[in-house]
Amino acid sequence: METINAEQVNYRxxxxxxxxxxxxxxxxxxxxxGVLADVxxxxxxxxxxxxxxxEWKALLASGADAVCRAIVARGxxxxxxxxxxxxxxxxxxxxxDPGLRxxxxxxxxxxxxxxxxxxxxxxxxxxxxxxxxxxxxxQILRDIRSEGFDLVSRTAKPVEQ
Numbered sequence: 178m179e180t181i182n183a184e185q186v187n188y189r190x191x192x193x194x195x196x197x198x199x200x201x202x203x204x205x206x207x208x209x210x211g212v213l214a215d216v217x218x219x220x221x222x223x224x225x226x227x228x229x230x231x232e233w234k235a236l237l238a239s240g241a242d243a244v245c246r247a248i249v250a251r252g253x254x255x256x257x258x259x260x261x262x263x264x265x266x267x268x269x270x271x272x273x274d275p276g277l278r279x280x281x282x283x284x285x286x287x288x289x290x291x292x293x294x295x296x297x298x299x300x301x302x303x304x305x306x307x308x309x310x311x312x313x314x315x316q317i318l319r320d321i322r323s324e325g326f327d328l329v330s331r332t333a334k335p336v337e338q
Contacts, residue, residue: 190285191259192249194272198264199245206241212267213237219263229261237263 202209216234221227236247236258247255248264265272272278 186282186285188256188259189288190282191256191262192251193281193285195248195259195262195264197272198269199249201269202241202245208267208269209237209241209244212263212269215267216263226261229258232258233261233263 213234216230216237219230221230236244248259248262264270272281
């Protein structure tokens with residue numbers, strides 16, 4: 178079994194997060210103004226970060242469409258820039274929910290070359306469910322999907338005997 182490079186998973190997770198930022202910026206391009214203001218007052222810690230800050234300032238000044246195209250682009254340059262991105266601190270999107278972050282990291286691992294999906298034999302629900310209502314069933318479906326599986330449900334039909 179091939180080992181997955183943790184650094185590559187990290188880059189992939191940041192790409193997924195920036196895809197989410199891009200969705201928000203496409204819907205609400207005015208939010209970019211706040212990011213520009215934050216970057217203008219930021220002082221980089223070292224020379225390498227100063228170069229990244231300059232690149233971010235130029236990119237952010239190019240408009241929401243250009244920013245959205247750039248932040249979802251693949252390549253070493255954007256991997257590096259996503260590592261110093263001002264977007265997580267700008268309040269565009271709250272990615273602090275632990276469940277959401279776990280799903281992002283899990284998806285990033287599954288998208289890596291050589292990654293294997295868990296098999297049905299190894300899937301198990303960690304939570305205990307009680308009740309028989311729609312809400313409990315919906316929660317079970319969400320948990321199954323968060324583990325990388327897909328399950329389609331239909332309205333039950335009565336069985337005729």
